[in-house]
Amino acid sequence: MLYKSTRGGDANLPSMEVIKQGIASDGGLFVPDEIPGLSMDDFRMLAQEGYRERAVKILSLFLTDYSQEDLTRCVHSAYTPEKFDVSDIAPVLKLDDQLYILELWHGPTCAFKDMALQLLPHLMVTAAKRTGEKDDIVILVATSGDTGKAALEGFKDVSGTHVVVFYPKEGVSSMQELQMITQEGANVHVVAVEGNFDSAQSGVKAIFADKQLEQKMEQKGYRFSSANSINWGRLVPQIVYYISAWLNMLKAGEISEHQLVDVVVPTGNFGNILAAYYAKRMGVPIHRLICASNRNKVLADFINTGIYDRRREFYKTISPSMDILISSNLERLLFELSGGDHERVKTWMASLQSEGQYRIDGESLHRLQEAFWGGYADDAQTLQAIRSTYQEYNYVLDPHTAVGKWVYDEYRRQTGDDHKAILASTASPFKFAGDVLRAILGQDAADGRGEFELLDVLSRVSGLKLPSALAGLREKGIRHTISCRQDQMKDVVIELLKIGEV
Numbered sequence: 061m062l063y064k065s066t067r068g069g070d071a072n073l074p075s076m077e078v079i080k081q082g083i084a085s086d087g088g089l090f091v092p093d094e095i096p097g098l099s100m101d102d103f104r105m106l107a108q109e110g111y112r113e114r115a116v117k118i119l120s121l122f123l124t125d126y127s128q129e130d131l132t133r134c135v136h137s138a139y140t141p142e143k144f145d146v147s148d149i150a151p152v153l154k155l156d157d158q159l160y161i162l163e164l165w166h167g168p169t170c171a172f173k174d175m176a177l178q179l180l181p182h183l184m185v186t187a188a189k190r191t192g193e194k195d196d197i198v199i200l201v202a203t204s205g206d207t208g209k210a211a212l213e214g215f216k217d218v219s220g221t222h223v224v225v226f227y228p229k230e231g232v233s234s235m236q237e238l239q240m241i242t243q244e245g246a247n248v249h250v251v252a253v254e255g256n257f258d259s260a261q262s263g264v265k266a267i268f269a270d271k272q273l274e275q276k277m278e279q280k281g282y283r284f285s286s287a288n289s290i291n292w293g294r295l296v297p298q299i300v301y302y303i304s305a306w307l308n309m310l311k312a313g314e315i316s317e318h319q320l321v322d323v324v325v326p327t328g329n330f331g332n333i334l335a336a337y338y339a340k341r342m343g344v345p346i347h348r349l350i351c352a353s354n355r356n357k358v359l360a361d362f363i364n365t366g367i368y369d370r371r372r373e374f375y376k377t378i379s380p381s382m383d384i385l386i387s388s389n390l391e392r393l394l395f396e397l398s399g400g401d402h403e404r405v406k407t408w409m410a411s412l413q414s415e416g417q418y419r420i421d422g423e424s425l426h427r428l429q430e431a432f433w434g435g436y437a438d439d440a441q442t443l444q445a446i447r448s449t450y451q452e453y454n455y456v457l458d459p460h461t462a463v464g465k466w467v468y469d470e471y472r473r474q475t476g477d478d479h480k481a482i483l484a485s486t487a488s489p490f491k492f493a494g495d496v497l498r499a500i501l502g503q504d505a506a507d508g509r510g511e512f513e514l515l516d517v518l519s520r521v522s523g524l525k526l527p528s529a530l531a532g533l534r535e536k537g538i539r540h541t542i543s544c545r546q547d548q549m550k551d552v553v554i555e556l557l558k559i560g561e562v
Contacts, residue, residue, distance in 0.1 A: 061074075061075060061092050061093065061094075061096070061121070061122055061123070061124045061125075062074060062092075062093050063075060063078045063090040063091065063092055063093065063292065064090070064091060064093060065084035065085075065086050065088035065089070065090060065091075065402070066084070066088040066089050066090075066091055066391050066392060066394070066395040066402060066405050067084065067086045067087060067088030067402050067405055067406045067409070068086070068088070068402035068403065068406065069084055069085055069086025069087075069088060070084045070085055070086065070088070070090070073090070074124075074125040075122065075123045075124065075125055075126065075187075075292070075293075076123075076125050076126070076186075076187035076190060076191050077187075077191065078090045078292050078293075079180075079183055079184055079187050079285075079291065079292060079293035080184065080187050080188060080191070080193065080197065080283070080285055081285060082199075082268075082284065082285035082286035082287075082290065082291040083265075083268050083286055083290050083291070087265070087268075087269060087409075088391065088402070088405070088406075088409075089290050089292075089388070089389070089391050089392050089395075090292045091292075091392055091395055091396075092122060092292075095338060095341040095342060096121040096122065096342060097342055097343050098303070098342050098343040098344075099343065100317055100318070100343075102343075103306075103307060103310070103317070103343070104317075106118075106303070106307055107307045107310050107311045108311075110148070111139065111148055111149040111150060111300075111304055112135050112136055112139050112149070114300060114303065114304050114307065115135045115139070115179075115297070115300045115304075116128070116131050116132050116135050118299065118300045118303060119131050119135070119296060119297070119300065122296050122299075123183070123296070125190075126183075126186065126187075126190075130186050130190070133182070133186075134179060134182035134183055134186060135179065135182075137182050138178040138179040138182055139178065139179075143167055143168045143174075143178060144166050144167050144168075144174075145166050145527070145528075146163075146166045148308075149166065149175075149301075150162060150163065150164055150166070150175065150301040150304055150305065151163050151166070151308075152305050152308045152309060152312075152482070153455075154314065155449075155453055155455060155483075156453070157480075158472075158478070158480055158481060159465075159468065159480075159481050159483060160305075160309060160314070160480065160481065160482050160483070161455070161461075161482075161483050161485050162301065162302075162305045162482050162483065162484050162485060163485045164301060164484060164485060164486055165458075165485065165486065165487050165488045167210075168213050168529050169206065169209045169210045169213050169239060169529060170487060170488035170490065170491055170527050170529055170530060171205075171206035171209070171210060171381075171486065171487045171488070171491065172206070172332065172484065172485075172486040172487065173206045173207045173209075173210035173211075174210050174213075174214075175297060175298060175300075175301055176210075176289075176293075176294045176295070176297040176298055177207070177210035177211050177213070177214040177287060177294065178210075178213075178214050179293075179297045180214060180287060180291070180293045180294055180297070181214045181215050181218045181221065183293045184197060184199075184221070184285065184293060185218060185219070185220065185221070188220060193220075193283075194281070195277075195278070195281050195282055195283045196220050196221065196222060196281060196282050196283075197220060197221050197222070197282075197283055197284075197285050198221075198222045198223075198224065198277070198282050198283065198284050198285070198553075198557065199211065199215060199221060199222065199223045199224070199284075199285050199286060199287045200224050200226075200264045200267060200268070200284060200285075200286055200553070201223065201224070201225045201226065201264070201286065201287045201288055202226050202227075202257065202260040202261040202263070202264040202288060203225055203226070203227045203232075203240075203257070203260070203288075204227075204228070204231070204232070204257040204328060204329070204380060204381045204382070204383060204384055205227070205232040205233060205236040205380050205381035206236065206381050206486075206487060206491075207287070207288060207289075208225040208226075208227050208232075208236075208240050208250070209236065209239040209240050209243065211223055211225060211287040212225055212240060212243040212245065212248045212250065213243070214287070215245075215247070215248065215287070216243065216244060216245030216247065216248050217245050217246060217247060218247065221247060222247045222248075222249075222282075222556075222557065223245075223247060223248045223249065223287070224249045224251065224552075224553055224556060225240060225248070225249065225250050225251065226251050226252075226253050226260040226263065226264060226549060227240060227250070227251075227252060227253065227257075227260060228252075228253055228255060228256045228257050228259065228260055228383075229252035229253060229254055229255075229543055230376075231255075231256050231257060231376065231380060231383060232380050232381075233380055233491065233492055234494075234511050235490075235491045235492065235493070235511060235530065236380070236381075236491065238511065238533055239530075239533065240540065241538050241539065241540045241541065242533055242536035242537065242538055242539060242540075243539065243540065244536075244539070249540065249542070249556050250540035250542065251540075251542045251543065251544060251549070251552055252541075252542065252543040252544075253543070253544060253545070253546060253549065254543070254544070254545050254546070255545075255546055256374050256376075256383060256385075257328075257383055257384050258370075258374070258384065258385050258386045259546045260546070260549075261288075261384075261386060261388065262386070262546065263546040263547075263549040263550075264286075264288075264549070266549075266550070267284070267549060267550050267553060268284060268286070270550065273550065273553075273554075276559055277557075277559065280557070280559045282557060282559065288329075288331075288388070289329060289331030289332075289334075289388070289389050290388050290389065294331070295331055295334065295335055295338075295389070296335075298331065298332060298335035299335045299338045299339050299342070301335075302323065302335060302336045302339035302344065302346075302482075303339050303342070303344055305482050306321060306339075306344050306345070306346075306482070309321070309480075309482075314480070315480060318345055319345060319480075320345045320346065320347035320479050321345065321346060321347060321479055321480050321481060321482055322346070322347050322348045322349075322350055322468075322471075322477065322479045322480070322481040322482070323336045323340075323346050323348075323349050323350065323481065323482050323484070324350040324352060324464045324465075324467065324468045324471075324481055324482065324483040324484065325349070325350070325351060325352060325464065325484045326352040326353075326354075326379070326382060326460045326461060326463045326464040326467075326484065326486055327351060327352065327353075327359065327382065327387075328353070328354075328356070328359075328381060328382035328383065328384035328387065329384055329387050329388055329389055330351075330359060330387040330388070330389040330390045330393070331388075331389040332484060332486070333349055333351050333432075334389045334390075334392055334393055336349055336484075337349055337393065337396075337431065340431070341396075347477075347479050348431070348432070348433055348471075348477065348479070349431055349432045349433070350432075350433050350434075350435070350464075350467060350468060350471050350481070351363055351432055351433065351434045351435075351467075352435060352436070352437070352463045352464040352466075352467035352468070353382065353434065353435070353436040353437075353463070353467075354375075354377045354379045354382045354383070354436060354437060354438070354439075354442065354463050355375040355377050355436065355437075355438045355439065356374065356375055356377065356382065356383050356384060356385055357434075357436035358370060358372070358384075358385050358387065359387055359390070359434060360434035360435055360436045361434070362390075362434070363428060363429065363432050363433065363434030364434055366419055366420045366422075366424070366425035366428065367417065367418075367419045368390070368408075368412065368417060368418050368419075368420075369416065369417040370385040370386055370412070370416050370417065371416040371417060372385065377438075377439055377442075377459075378439050378442060378443070378459045378492070378495045379442060379459040379460045379462075379463050381460055381486070381487070382460060382463065386412075391405060391409060393428075394408060394420070394424075396427075397420065397424040397427045397428055398420075398421075398424055404421075408420065433471055433475070435467035435470050435471060436463070436467065437462070437463045437466035437467055437470075441466045442459050442462045442463050442466060443459075443462075443495070443498065443499040444466070444499075445457065445462040445463070445465040445466040445469075446459065446462045446495075446496055446499035446500065447499045447500060449462070449465055450499070450500050450522075456489040456496060456500075456518075456522045456524060457485070457489060457496075458485070458486070458487040458488060458489040458491060458492050458496065459492050459495050459496070460486045460487055461483065461484075461485040461486055461487070462499075464483050464484065464485075465483060468481060468483060488527055488530075489518065489522070489524075490515055490518060490519075490524075490526060490527055490530050491530070493506075493511075493514035493515050493517070493518040494506035494509075494511075494514050496518060497514060497517060497518055497521070500521060500522075501521065505517075512533075512534055515530060515531070
């Protein structure tokens with residue numbers, strides 16, 4: 061399998077080079093030359109396998125320059141009992157006869173990003189070894205909350221790598237920030253950026269595009285890569301869990317072969333739902349992909365109108381990992397919608413850069429709306445979804461998954477669609493204990509309580525066990541306190557890597 065850029069500049073690259081590089085040299089994102097298909101016979105066989113075996117077989121379709129032995133080692137090193145607190149890694153829980161929860165937060169940082177970021181370091185190190193890479197790989201990460209901690213944890217003390225995570229100051233939850241600034245590891249760095257996630261993401265993209273800095277890096281024995289979902293090695297493991305979820309339902313007798321399901325994904329940067337789209341393209345019988353946004357509803361508006369417009373007020377919400385106005389992974393979908401027309405993609409992306417908006421053509425919009433439905437929930441509706449789900453099912457949602465639940469209910473109300481649905485649950489409710497308690501117990505339930513007291517109260521009220529990864533933060537000291545403006549991010553990287561003036 062070879063890969064090319066969505067903007068036409070790079071082509072015919074094997075997956076190892078794509079994973080090492082992260083982003084294409086022309087600023088585009090890498091996509092495979094073709095999407096491999098799975099037959100019903102393949103699904104029947106995979107249904108009898110465990111998650112790790114499914115992952116190896118699905119990944120082998122995309123990462124064809126990795127040996128079977130390499131992929132098996134990478135997968136089994138990533139998804140260990142020590143790192144994941146459930147044996148099936150990504151379990152599916154039946155909420156009622158229509159809705160099933162795909163729990164993606166059983167890894168070491170209690171967020172869905174672990175599903176890919178526990179695997180990516182193994183894929184990257186293997187690629188560096190197999191291709192004779194001599195340079196250290198410097199992974200730059202912009203995070204809206206969960207990616208940062210997952211990348212730090214996944215890459216900590218991994219030989220030949222360095223990680224610099226940029227997060228929006230005052231733009232993540234208290235627990236998300238605490239997870240990052242207490243991170244251990246000699247090769248990891250955390251930097252708070254003034255502004256919102258888009259500021260951090262734009263700053264990272266500017267660093268990637270700086271050819272003078274790239275040359276200086278090469279002279280010093282470094283090369284840049286990314287652990288954001290712009291890196292194909294981050295995205296492809298996410299395809300696995302959507303296929304696996306449908307297989308789990310099939311094996312349990314909850315659906316029959318060829319039975320269509322809907323998939324509901326709360327998303328801001330579009331990577332998580334894009335993985336579900338690729339699973340659909342591979343043959344998983346998915347009927348509709350339901351894109352759930354919070355008040356920063358740029359994606360929902362795009363799906364409904366075909367106009368992507370980031371020129372709008374930015375809102376800080378109780379689902380901070382979705383507080384995003386520039387959704388990087390949407391570019392891969394645009395490439396698909398346009399029939400692989402990289403010139404059109406370049407035009408749309410140039411318009412977004414210069415004018416803050418673009419409008420797709422009618423045929424592309426038709427393809428978009430055939431596959432996707434977009435809706436959103438504000439903070440009050442998000443809290444209501446947490447409250448009602450807890451009261452009806454005794455099940456606790458985090459604020460991001462609750463956005464998905466609200467939008468799913470609204471989708472069914474508006475469309476009458478009665479297909480069974482899979483809701484991607486993206487984070488443990490303990491990562492947002494204060495807001496969850498406000499939803500369950502009342503607005504003043506978290507007042508006057510410290511972060512760790514909130515964890516204890518939520519555990520006691522819900523009967524859920526407090527994840528050890530969060531409980532262990534009590535004993536950790538703060539290690540990272542760097543902060544900067546967006547225009548200082550390049551200088552921070554230079555200083556952290558000690559590569560001198562450029």
